Amino acid sequence: MEDYEVLFSAYEAYKQRGKKLDMSRGKPSPKQLDTMERLLTAVTHSSECFTEKGTDCRNYGALDGINECKRLFGTMLGVDWNNVIVGGNSSLNFMYDTVARAMLHGVVDGCKPWSKYEQISFLCPVPGYDRHFAICEFFGINMINIPMDEHGPDMDMIEKLVAEDDTIKGIWCVPKYSNPGGVTYSDEVVRRFAKLKPKAKDFRVFWDNAYVLHDLTDKPDKLLEIFGEAEKYGNEDMFFEFASTSKITYPGSGVAAIASSAKNIARLMKELSVQTIGHDKLNQLRHSRIFKTYDDIVEQMKKHMEIIRPKFKAVYTVLEDELTGCGISWTIPNGGYFICVTMPDGTAKRTVELCKEAGLIITNAGATHPYGNNPRDNIIRLAPTFPEVGELEEAAKLFCICAKLAVIEKSIQ
C-alpha cells in the first residue's frame, strides 16, 4: 500500500476538483431503459386493449392480474401460474402489504395477528437489503442478524432459532444474486428452507427473487425452485415469493408479482379485494405483448447484461489494481446489481465518509444491516449500473484511495 501522504495528496486532488460522483444507486442506466422503448408502443389502439379472454384492460376488474401476465411470472419463477397474483409497479409494496396484513390479520386462520404479540422478530440474513429492514423497523418488528456465506444464510442458526422461538415470524431472503452479497443460495440451503420446522405455525419466508433473471455472465447461477421443494414437505404455505420487471423493463413502470401456495393465494385474494378493485391491467398487457415467450425475456436480459457487464469489469479492474494486498476483498457475482466490498473491521463507515467529503456518494456503510448498524463496520455496497464507464473508473479510483486511507487511519489509532 502507498504511504499515507501519497494517498492523502491524491485524495486532496480529487476533493479540490469538486466533481460529483455516485455509486450508491442500484438502478438501471438510461441506456438500459432505452432498450425497452417498444414497451411504450405495445398497446396503442382501443381495439388492442383486450386480453386473450376478452377482458377490457381499460376497465375495472381482474384483481389477480391478467392471465397472460400471470403466466409470464409463472414461467419466470418456475411456479404454477394459477398461484401468481400480478399487481402494480412495485414488489416492495407487495412485501410491505403482506407484512402489514400479517400485523393486523395474521397469515393463517387460528393464529392471532402479529401486532397482538408483545414483540415479534424477523431473521435478517446480513449483509442484506435496507428496504426490507425498513419495513420491519416501521412495524416495530425486532430484527436478528443471520450471517451469510457463499452458500446462503447460516442454516444451522436459522433452524435452531425458528424451532425454539415461536415469536420469530419471518425471514427476509434474496435467494439469487443477493443484495448486496451477490450470493445465490445453494441447493442444500434451499432444501433446508423447504423443510424448516418452525415452532410458529405462522412463520413465513419472504423470498424476494428480485434478480431471478439478472445474470452478468454466460454461466449464470441456478437457484432451485422453492415451491417444488417445499411441497415435498407440505411446507408450501410457508413461502411468499416476490418478483418484478423493475430491472427488466422499467423500474418506475414495471409489473410486480407475488407467488405462493394455492391456500395463501386464495386468502390473499379475499384480503386484496378489500384493498383495490384491480391493478393496472394495461401495463400488464403491455408486458405480455412484449414478452410473448420466455425467450423474449431472456433476449431482453442479454441486452441488460451487455450494457452492465463492462461497468462491473471497469470497477473490478480498478479494485484489482489499487486494492490487491491491502486486506480488502470484494465479490465478483454472476448476477445482480452490486459489488460487495469487505473491509477490515471498523473501516467501512470511515471510507464512505471520506468518499462523501470528496464528492463520491456511496450507500451508507450500515445500510446492509438492520437498524443501519453493522457491528463489524466492514461492509460496503457499490452499485455500478447507473454511471457510465469513465465516471465509474474515476469513482472506483477515488473509492480505493478512501478505503486505503481508512485502513491506514485505523492501523495507526
Next chain:
Amino acid sequence: MEDYEVLFSAYEAYKQRGKKLDMSRGKPSPKQLDTMERLLTAVTHSSECFTEKGTDCRNYGALDGINECKRLFGTMLGVDWNNVIVGGNSSLNFMYDTVARAMLHGVVDGCKPWSKYEQISFLCPVPGYDRHFAICEFFGINMINIPMDEHGPDMDMIEKLVAEDDTIKGIWCVPKYSNPGGVTYSDEVVRRFAKLKPKAKDFRVFWDNAYVLHDLTDKPDKLLEIFGEAEKYGNEDMFFEFASTSKITYPGSGVAAIASSAKNIARLMKELSVQTIGHDKLNQLRHSRIFKTYDDIVEQMKKHMEIIRPKFKAVYTVLEDELTGCGISWTIPNGGYFICVTMPDGTAKRTVELCKEAGLIITNAGATHPYGNNPRDNIIRLAPTFPEVGELEEAAKLFCICAKLAVIEKSIQ
C-alpha cells in the same frame, strides 16, 4: 298499479326469455373508454419520458408523483398542489392504506394506533359506498349509520357523536354526487364539517371526492372546497381527500391522488417511503400530457356526459311510466354514476331477488349500508352507465315489474 296477475305474467314472460341483464356495475362503458384512446399514445418514445424537471419517468423515484400530475389534481380539487401526492391507479387503495397505517401507527404524534383501542368506530352516512364499509369491516372498525338528506349527512348527529365519544375516529364522505344518493353536500354542511370539534384528536374525515367533475347536466352542483374552509378553524389536519381519474380516463389505468394538510402530507411521505420507491410515473406523465390544462379535463368530461346522460334519461322515462303513483321514488342527480331508488320499507331485497331470478343483476339491496344491512330494507342502487340504451330500457322495465310485485307481495302479507 296493475293487478298482481298482470304483473306476474309479464314477469314470467321476461323470465322465460332467459336474457341476462346487468345494472349493478358503476363502471364506464366501452364507448366512454374509446374517447380516451389518445392516452395510449401520449408517450411513445424514450425521449418523451422526462418530466418538465428532467426526471426520467421510466426509472425509480418521485415518491410524491411528478409535478405536472400533482398540479393537475391540485386544479381538479381546488387545493394547493404541494399538498397532493399522486400514486398508482386506485384511490380505494390509498383509502385502505390510510386506514391501515392509522391502525398500526395512528395518524398524529401523541395518539396511539387505532388498533390499540378495544374498539373504535367510524360514522357512515347512509346510503353509502359498500367498499368504504368493507374497509371498516376488514379492520374490525365498528360502523354507525348516519342518515343523509338532500343537503348531506345529518350534521346535528355527527357533531354530537364526535364531541362525546373519543373512540369515534373517522367518517366516510362522498361529498359530491354521493354514491348512491347523488347528493352534493351543501355549503352549510361543508362548513359544519370544517369546524367540527371532535373529542378525539385523531379523528379523520375521509373525503372521497370520486365524482368531483362527473356532471350529468349543464347546471352542475358546486361543492365548497373543504381545505379552504377547514383552515379558517385550524382544522385542515382533520381531512384526507381522495380522487382519481378512474372515471375520467380509464378505471383500470387511471391515476389516483390524496390531498391533505402540509403536516399530514409530510407524515405520509415518511410512511410511504417505507412502502414503495415510487408509483408509476409514466402513467402520470401520460395523464399530464393529455390534460395540459383544466379545460382539457372539462372537455373530456363533456364527452362522458354526452354518452351517459341519454342512459340516465332512458331509465328515468321507464321509471316515470311504470312507477308513478306506486309509492316508489328515485333520485335525478346532477352527476355521479347512480340512480337511487327508495322503495316502501321491507321491499328492496325482495325486488333485487325477483330481478335476479329473471336474469337482471342489481346491486344487493343491503350494500348501501354497513354490514350489508339496511334496517329499513328500502334502498336500491341502479347503475345505468355500462349497458347500452336498448338494454337499459329492458332492464328498467323488468326492474319496475319486480319492484311492483314486491310492493304488492308486502301489502298482502
